[in-house]
Amino acid sequence: MLDVHRLRIFRSVVASGSVAAAASNLGYTPSAVSQHVTALQRETGLTLLERAGRGVRPTAAGLEVAAQADRVLARLGEAEAVVADLRSGRTGRLSIAYFASVGAAWLPRVVRRLTADFPGVRLDLTLSEQIADDPDARPDLQVAVAQTGFRAGAGFVAHHLLDDPYRAVVPADHPRAAAAEVDLADLATERWIDNDFARGWCRRNLLEACTAAGFSPRFDVEAHDYPTAIAMVRAGVGITVLPALGAVDLPPGTASVSVVRPEPVRSIFVVVRDAVARTPAARAAVESLQDAVAAGRPGAGPRRTLPTAGVPAATP
Template sequence: MLDVHRLRVFRSVVASGSVQAAAANLGYTPSAISQHLTALQRETGLTLLARAGRGLRPTAAGHALAAEADRVLARIGAAESLIADLRTGRTGALSIAYFASVGAAWMPLVVRRILTELPGVRLDLELREHIPDSREERADVQVVVAGNGFDPGSGFTTHHLLDDPYVAVLPTGHRLAGQEEVDLADLADERWVDNDFARGWCRANLIEACTAAGFSPAFRVEAHDYPTALAFVAAGIGLTVLPALGAAHLPDGVTRVRVVRPTPIRSIHVVVHDAVEHTPAVRTAVAALWEAANSASEQ
């Protein structure tokens, strides 16, 4: 079995580039560092470091082990933080991942509720558009956009939160701005502002709806995100079509109109790690997300 302390020493040598620097950083003698490195190479049966001038550089095997050591030490650090939380009476940690428009519209209220009801919880929030392939990298709770028949993977449960219809956001002086709804086909000849540089599921959903309406939008401007696209619309450059949640907070000078025939819709789900599903923090987070989704559906 690998010695974790030796992994820490090895990682310090790789990061600093020499035994002497690692010794200074860790407060050890150079001979103690060398002994740990020798023991680690003996344990692994691998040559992990090679001389490079007056310093050391990792071999190919050393690079691979250093990358894995980062993941191992991160997990150990998380476990140590959890132990510290429990020892001091805090109720543990909760990791939540979410995509950008949910972050702006829902997460402040969700976080406020969690910290109000469970002030001892330590929150780890991450902006993430996709679900990681590795189970170890996944959050306790993640808000995602997914299609019908979505499978969250073994050990995880998904709950549908909201169907989020798309809207057209137009300058207030636009010829269609006063209408309650607009056929998607009526926007075909307009100047479009793209709002999804990542070319993700939400954009693909929009393009599919436009294809069903008989056209392909001609994007004149490509923006990286919803707020930037909305700013372009406010400047009178064109229109953008995006999920209603992304248009929850509009700048001055624009208005939104429902898109129909067809109406693109994205489905928002919350994915929960089964191992922590019944903890107070996760139950509170999911309840807060349900409340936010219900409020959004009533608007």
């Protein structure tokens, strides 16, 4: 039987790179840490660490044991969280998945209401771009992008939240910065900044619209997310095109313009598991999302911020 305490100490040694550093982090003496690691090696019958300069590094067997220890300790952490919930009177749990721009724009409102109105419910929040194929792997609620007419599948219901049109984010001194809209084809010769490292549905939707407009955008720079791409725009590197929800709070020196002819649009849904759909917390979460949409629909008009004198290049 492996000792969980020794697994924790061993993982600290692996993460720290030395027995002395692990001892300092844990508040133990180096001798005590060494004794626990030696005991773990005796229990497993494996050599888990080897010397590396002034420190240590895991052997191949040590790496595998460390990976298994991570899983054990994570599961133990979940069990400890449940026990803590029960002790404090929290007996419910609601899991919510969301994608990045929703996390910034809508999720704070949802979490604020749920924590205020349902202090007995633990919220499990997960960043996720895709709806899992396996129904058992899905959270209780998931805010997701899907095509119009999306069906949630057996055991789930989908509520349409928003049709989110795309906008071109350009430097504030760009010739089209003050325009209400721009034809997608007119952006064909621009220097494009990619903003979707995951190559997800939102990017594919944009590329499909560009194809319909008769061109394929040339991505000169690849950014991994919307904020980095917008920072690149502010620095004068090029333009980026993204859903309006990602362009709500633009920094000084940038502007956003509606993209039309064709107008790429993504549809946003909240998918709710039937088993929790009628619970007060789940209903409040859906209502809060709908309120957030109603309170600040993006894309209602040109959004821009005026340049300031000597605006420096943004750091990505």
